[in-house]
Amino acid sequence: GESVGLHLPTLSVQEGDNSIINCAYSNSASDYFIWYKQESGKGPQFIIDIRSNMDKRQGQRVTVLLNKTVKHLSLQIAATQPGDSAVYFCAENAGGTSYGKLTFGQGTILTVHP
Amino acid sequence: GAVVSQHPSRVICKSGTSVKIECRSLDFQATTMFWYRQFPKQSLMLMATSNEGSKATYEQGVEKDKFLINHASLTLSTLTVTSAHPEDSSFYICSAMGGASNQPQHFGDGTRLSIL
Numbered sequence: 001g002e003s004v005g006l007h008l009p010t011l012s013v014q015e016g017d018n019s020i021i022n023c024a025y026s027n028s029a030s031d032y033f034i035w036y037k038q039e040s041g042k043g044p045q046f047i048i049d050i051r052s053n054m055d056k057r058q059g060q061r062v063t064v065l066l067n068k069t070v071k072h073l074s075l076q077i078a079a080t081q082p083g084d085s086a087v088y089f090c091a092e093n094a095g096g097t098s099y100g101k102l103t104f105g106q107g108t109i110l111t112v113h114p
Numbered sequence: 115g116a117v118v119s120q121h122p123s124r125v126i127c128k129s130g131t132s133v134k135i136e137c138r139s140l141d142f143q144a145t146t147m148f149w150y151r152q153f154p155k156q157s158l159m160l161m162a163t164s165n166e167g168s169k170a171t172y173e174q175g176v177e178k179d180k181f182l183i184n185h186a187s188l189t190l191s192t193l194t195v196t197s198a199h200p201e202d203s204s205f206y207i208c209s210a211m212g213g214a215s216n217q218p219q220h221f222g223d224g225t226r227l228s229i230l
Binding site: 036049100101 | 163
């Protein structure tokens, strides 16, 4: 079946730098995308989402970019802090009969060095 | 924000025991809840979709009789791992969403299940 994948399994940055986490998806029917942050021993925490009719959405210190032409999703974190260290997952929803069902990417481990 | 509570957070039990995990939406009505399984250093794998008042829909490869799901109310879904064995040891996570389309799922903090 189709799946969501990530280019970089690990990312190390210095505190204060900007971080970019990438995600490639293959299901062209996906119309809703979410980024989650998962800290050790906890469940995923919602960061930001974007619908397929948009190509950019900004939150507090985070920006999600969607390129449907190449089926690529990215999460940008500005002024990365040690508290941002976690595993980041992108997830996609194909909508329609698979309403609500999310397919998760493999995850990227972000490590922020003080 | 939306809060999903999962209980217990950790279970250690002997092989052959059945274990029940509860997932509650605390401040919204969850028409749909999802159950995931996550092995160390891996991603979340959807096990089943649970709709209030109806039978759960299981993903391919997930044994219905092994993983019993009940969603009796709009705020509670339970997952029972029946006759658990060491290979069932994993991190089980639930999520919940309301009735609106394209709304993010909110996740519980997971249950670490260890079968001896």
